Amino acid sequence: MSVRFDSDAVREIIIAAKPGFQVGEIADGDDLREAGIDSLDMMTIILDCSEKADFEVPDEDIDHLATIKGIVDYFNEKTGA
Template identity: 40%
Template sequence: MISAEKVIDLIKEAGTGVDESKLNPSAVLTDIGADSLDMMSIILAVQEATDLEIPDEDLDGLRTVNDIVVYVNERISGATKSENA
C-alpha cells in the first residue's frame, strides 16, 4: 500500500515544476504547475516505488495525489487477491 504522504514525497524528489506549497492530496497536479513531462516523472517514480506498471490508458485518470493513491492501492489489492486465489 502507498500513502498520500509517500506520493507527495515522491513528487518532491522527482524535481518537478509543482508548487510544493500548494501540494496536497486533493490538488490537481497540472493546476499547481505540473506539465506533461512532470506527470511522466511522477508516474515513473510511483512505478519504481511500487513495482507496478501503469498503462498509458490509465494515466488520464491520475490527476491528483489521491487519484494516484487510490489507483495504486486498488492495483496492489487486486494483485494480492489474485495471488491468493
C-alpha cells in the first residue's frame, strides 16, 4: 500500500526537521529555501519523506523539490498514490 502525501503531511515533516519554523506562513508554491530552509534542512525533509514513502529519491531529482506542492506531487507520482 502506497502512502499518499498531502500538504499537511509535508508541513509536519518540515516542523519535525526544523522545530519552531513558521511553516503555516508558507504557501504550497513558495520556495522553501527562500523561506529560510537551508540545504541541510532540505536534505532532512527529503530523506524523511523518502522514508515515509519507502522510495529513494535519485540525487538528480533533489534540486527540483523546492516547494511543498513539488514535494507532494513528486512523491505521489513516484509512489503511485
